[in-house]
Amino acid sequence: MIDAYFAQTPTTSGETVMNVTAAFIGLGVMGYPMAGHLANAGLTVQVWNRTHAKAKNWASQYNGKACDSIAAAVAEADFVFTCVGADIDLEKVYEGPEGIIANAKPGAVLIDHTTASAGIAEQLGQLARARNLEFIDAPVSGGQQGAENGQLTIMCGGEADPFSQAKPLMEHYAKALNHMGPIGSGQKTKMVNQIAIAGLVQGLSEALHFAEQAELDVRKVVDVISKGAAQSWQMENRSGTMIDGEFEHGFAVDWMRKDLAICLEEARKNGSRIPVAALVDQFYGDVQQMGGSRWDTSSLIQRLRKKP
Numbered sequence: 001m002i003d004a005y006f007a008q009t010p011t012t013s014g015e016t017v018m019n020v021t022a023a024f025i026g027l028g029v030m031g032y033p034m035a036g037h038l039a040n041a042g043l044t045v046q047v048w049n050r051t052h053a054k055a056k057n058w059a060s061q062y063n064g065k066a067c068d069s070i071a072a073a074v075a076e077a078d079f080v081f082t083c084v085g086a087d088i089d090l091e092k093v094y095e096g097p098e099g100i101i102a103n104a105k106p107g108a109v110l111i112d113h114t115t116a117s118a119g120i121a122e123q124l125g126q127l128a129r130a131r132n133l134e135f136i137d138a139p140v141s142g143g144q145q146g147a148e149n150g151q152l153t154i155m156c157g158g159e160a161d162p163f164s165q166a167k168p169l170m171e172h173y174a175k176a177l178n179h180m181g182p183i184g185s186g187q188k189t190k191m192v193n194q195i196a197i198a199g200l201v202q203g204l205s206e207a208l209h210f211a212e213q214a215e216l217d218v219r220k221v222v223d224v225i226s227k228g229a230a231q232s233w234q235m236e237n238r239s240g241t242m243i244d245g246e247f248e249h250g251f252a253v254d255w256m257r258k259d260l261a262i263c264l265e266e267a268r269k270n271g272s273r274i275p276v277a278a279l280v281d282q283f284y285g286d287v288q289q290m291g292g293s294r295w296d297t298s299s300l301i302q303r304l305r306k307k308p
Contacts, residue, residue, distance in 0.1 A: 020044065022169065023077035025070060025093050025100065027054050030113065030140065031083035033148045037173040038081075039064045048073040071103040079169055080104055083113040083140075086258060087120040094124050106132040109162045111170070113154075115139045115194075115255075117262050118184035121157060125183035134162035137183055138170065139190035143250040151175040155193075157185035191263045197297070198260060198280040200234050205301035208242055212305075218243050238298040245302070247295035254293045257284050 020043045024035035027049040039045040039062035046065045049055040055066035067073035070093060074080045080100055082093060090112065094100045100110060101124070110128055112121065112135070121137035128135040136158035146152045150173040156163055163179045170177055180189045207230070211218045222239045225231070241249050260281040267274050283303055290306065292299045 020079065020169070021046070021077050023048070023067075023073040023080045025049075025073065025080065025082045026084040026089075026114075027058055028083065028085075029144045030147045031081075032058060033144075034083065034113065034152075034173045035064070035081070036062050037150050038169060041169075041172045043169070046073045046077065069098065070100060071098055074100050074104045074108070076105065077108055079166060080108055080110045081113060082111070085114070087116050090114055090116055090120050090124065095127065101127050101131055101133060104131075104133055107134075109134045109136065109166050111136045111138050111166050113138050113140050115190050115259055115262070116187060118157075118187040118191075118266060121184045121187050125158070134159065134165075135183060136162055136166055137186040138166075139186055140174075141190065141193050142175075145250065146175075147173060153193075154178070155180050155186045155189035157181055157183045157187065157189075159183075187262075188266065191259075191266055194256070194259045195263055195274055195277045197234070198256075199276045200232055201238075201297055201300050202276070202280045202283065204232070204234050204239065205242070205298070205304055208239065208301055209304040234298070238296075242298045242301050247292065247299040247302070249298070250296045252294050253284050253287050253297060253299060256297045257281060257288070260284070 022038050022043050022045050024031060024038065024045060024047045027035060027047060035045055035047055035058065045062070046067050047055050047058055048067045048070050052066065052068065058064065059066040082090070084090060084093060096102065104110065110133055112124070125135040136156050138154050138156045140152040140154050142152040152174050153176040154170055154174045156179050160179065167177060180186055208218060211221045222235065226235050238249065241247070260277060263274065263277055264281065283300055286303050287295065287299050290302060292302060
């Protein structure tokens with residue numbers, strides 16, 4: 001089946017295009033550019049968004065079609081991509097008579113890029129199988145900048161064959177792309193990612209705050225310690241904006257709390273202990289109380305700067 005999908009057809013101008021139709025459901029800060037990469041790669045892309053004006057705007061920017069309904073977007077699609085907010089949003093777009101599963105054509109591969117629970121991935125996978133559809137949970141890491149630059153890290157759960165079919169499409173916006181195991185494995189891997197980030201950002205916040213209180217040249221401190229064992233992506237990419245008190249550079253606190261809640265719930269199920277993640281989740285709650293719900297995750301440092 002994959003050979004048929006990716007056969008190339010010559011046009012009258014001598015160019016070639018891929019015989020693939022893709023639907024993309026959800027055009028937020030991540031989905032909008034991801035769908036754009038697929039269109040730019042020569043796929044036929046049909047999009048749907050809860051706010052139809054955004055879908056129309058996307059279609060005017062890229063060579064694609066804005067659809068009035070999910071059913072219309074997915075009916076002829078070989079691959080259906082989703083990137084929405086949370087479990088409840090996934091249920092709305094996948095289930096019911098107007099949803100993806102009821103209207104996708106048999107044999108289609110459904111790829112979900114939402115960061116959600118492993119439970120919803122398994123639920124949707126079962127519903128998909130019952131209608132001769134394939135499902136892959138494929139949460140991403142890299143934020144808006146990664147989506148725009150086509151440099152996302154994608155962790156996938158599902159069967160090996162549909163993953164192999166979907167991989168060439170996802171590579172248009174990925175720098176790293178791995179099959180992690182059965183359905184739900186992608187979401188669980190993303191949980192590991194968020195647990196690690198929570199601890200890293202808190203550690204970096206405390207380090208920078210200490211340097212400030214010690215009246216050191218904080219940028220000079222970062223320059224020297226970033227050459228050693230303390231180096232991290234967060235230090236390289238966020239320390240400067242943290243020092244400047246700028247927190248408009250990516251993943252929002254509200255979304256991080258949503259992700260950490262998923263991590264904590266899964267930890268309760270599998271018996272793992274993640275006390276630092278649980279504590280940092282509370283700290284992000286403090287940031288929300290400070291009015292920082294839409295600040296990026298590096299804003300943890302503002303909580304430390306706040307005078308008691």
